[in-house]
Amino acid sequence: MSSLTSTATKNGGQTAFYTRPGAVPMPVIDRASGIHMWDEEGNRYIDVSSGPVVSNVGHGNPYMADALAAQARTLDYAFPRLIRNRPNIDYVERLAALAGPGFERVYLASGGSEAMENAIKLLRQYAVATGRKAKTQVITCQPSYHGATIATLAMNGDIMLAPFLDGFAEVTPKIPAPLSYRVPDNHDADSYAEYCAGCLEAKINELGAERVLAFVIEPVGGLSTGCVVPPQRYFRRIREICTRHDVHLVFDEILCGMGRTGRFLAAHHWPDALPDIITMAKGMASGYSPLGAVLAPAALVDELADLSGFEFQYSYNANPISCAAGMAVLDLYQRLDLVNRSEIAGERLRHGLEEMQGQLPIIGDIRGLGLLLAVELVADRTNKAPLPNHIQPTDLVRIHGLNNGLIIYSRPASGGRYGHWFMVSPPLTITDEEIDELLGRLRSTLHDLSLELAGAKSP
Ligand SMILES: Cc1ncc(COP(=O)(O)O)c(C=O)c1O
Numbered sequence: 001m002s003s004l005t006s007t008a009t010k011n012g013g014q015t016a017f018y019t020r021p022g023a024v025p026m027p028v029i030d031r032a033s034g035i036h037m038w039d040e041e042g043n044r045y046i047d048v049s050s051g052p053v054v055s056n057v058g059h060g061n062p063y064m065a066d067a068l069a070a071q072a073r074t075l076d077y078a079f080p081r082l083i084r085n086r087p088n089i090d091y092v093e094r095l096a097a098l099a100g101p102g103f104e105r106v107y108l109a110s111g112g113s114e115a116m117e118n119a120i121k122l123l124r125q126y127a128v129a130t131g132r133k134a135k136t137q138v139i140t141c142q143p144s145y146h147g148a149t150i151a152t153l154a155m156n157g158d159i160m161l162a163p164f165l166d167g168f169a170e171v172t173p174k175i176p177a178p179l180s181y182r183v184p185d186n187h188d189a190d191s192y193a194e195y196c197a198g199c200l201e202a203k204i205n206e207l208g209a210e211r212v213l214a215f216v217i218e219p220v221g222g223l224s225t226g227c228v229v230p231p232q233r234y235f236r237r238i239r240e241i242c243t244r245h246d247v248h249l250v251f252d253e254i255l256c257g258m259g260r261t262g263r264f265l266a267a268h269h270w271p272d273a274l275p276d277i278i279t280m281a282k283g284m285a286s287g288y289s290p291l292g293a294v295l296a297p298a299a300l301v302d303e304l305a306d307l308s309g310f311e312f313q314y315s316y317n318a319n320p321i322s323c324a325a326g327m328a329v330l331d332l333y334q335r336l337d338l339v340n341r342s343e344i345a346g347e348r349l350r351h352g353l354e355e356m357q358g359q360l361p362i363i364g365d366i367r368g369l370g371l372l373l374a375v376e377l378v379a380d381r382t383n384k385a386p387l388p389n390h391i392q393p394t395d396l397v398r399i400h401g402l403n404n405g406l407i408i409y410s411r412p413a414s415g416g417r418y419g420h421w422f423m424v425s426p427p428l429t430i431t432d433e434e435i436d437e438l439l440g441r442l443r444s445t446l447h448d449l450s451l452e453l454a455g456a457k458s459p
Pocket residue numbers: 052111112113114116145146147148218222223252253254255256281282
């Protein structure tokens with residue numbers, strides 16, 4: 001008890017819940033600007049991963065601060081089951097226009113998990129209202145991440161959750177995610193993706209199409225897969241399978257949407273395989289206010305409105321201050337051309353990482369699109385052997401990062417079962433000079449980590 005108390009006290013605040021014996025205390029950050037953060041001792045860090053891929057427009061932006069303050073002064077709150085508010089009406093219209101045909105209706109939420117819950121509830125209610133009550137099953141991938149509510153935890157492809165969920169929540173049926181780096185011996189990335197698409201059809205047949213409501217996938221992976229990008233053929237295949245079996249295809253773009261991949265939506269990379277529903281969050285309000293969304297076709301939402309309407313809400317949905325934050329983010333995207341910038345800056349960053357890979361054998365793979373990149377660490381590049389779990393590689397890279405002035409988002413996904421990686425996803429506002437500084441500090445970080453693993457240096 002005393003050691004737990006002291007660990008929690010040492011870290012304080014929300015972190016008291018995330019700490020564990022032996023954990024290295026996290027810095028207390030007291031200000032941030034652009035891609036930088038400063039702790040209470042005055043140390044400067046680069047926000048390498050935009051937190052967990054949230055801070056797309058960078059920190060401390062005065063335009064954002066003014067927009068939030070102005071909205072708080074004008075109208076702070078309006079409960080959407082009783083009254084409408086202008087920021088909500090204007091914001092969803094603008095978001096839908098950027099999303100394009102097929103995504104005319106936007107249901108706002110307070111974050112990613114809530115958006116995902118709402119997407120599934122919307123589809124379920126639509127199925128019930130249209131006489132397809134048997135549709136209860138949601139297929140997801142192993143590994144994957146869709147949130148931290150009880151229902152979304154049950155959707156996650158994370159083997160470490162098994163004891164937590166066992167007997168507690170109904171775990172969704174899983175198919176293999178189209179991983180690209182460590183694929184079975186008889187496959188390359190393309191043929192494995194083809195195999196994974198086949199697994200979707202097999203799973204639908206096994207469950208009975210009349211029972212399958214949706215297939216949910218991160219079109220570009222986040223932390224769960226280390227930014228896996230499936231091949232174009234995979235998307236065409238899953239689109240065709242879902243259509244043929246009357247199964248809704250849902251893209252979880254909570255992390256990879258909002259221009260991260262060099263398109264406004266990741267789905268825009270594969271326009272001939274668009275999903276039925278998209279969920280978004282994170283970069284929508286860039287961390288300035290909680291915000292998430294479900295993008296849905298007018299035909300579905302309007303038909304449901306004629307039948308029963310959607311039943312569910314949360315008190316903070318469509319909050320005017322969050323909508324104003326979302327609108328201000330879109331203003332900055334337009335003014336700074338951030339979607340294109342993500343593509344161009346992403347190329348520079350990837351090129352720098354690839355150069356580093358040539359110098360540092362600990363880098364096994366670099367994956368992703370635009371400014372959504374992940375670096376996978378390995379013990380041996382020749383056979384792709386992962387670093388051993390017991391040394392907690394994701395913690396080590398985080399700690400060496402802090403020592404080199406970097407805040408790196410790195411956690412063991414699925415307990416490290418599929419390997420160890422970290423996110424390189426800085427704010428979309430990052431300049432070329434800042435990319436070069438980030439790369440220099442990352443090289444030192446991984447050099448120090450390599451030395452430690454060789455027994456020559458401790459963090
Ligand atoms: C792909 C994906 N889906 C869903 C979520 C859940 O979002 P939130 O943490 O905002 O609830 C996340 C968060 O990391 C995510 O990366």
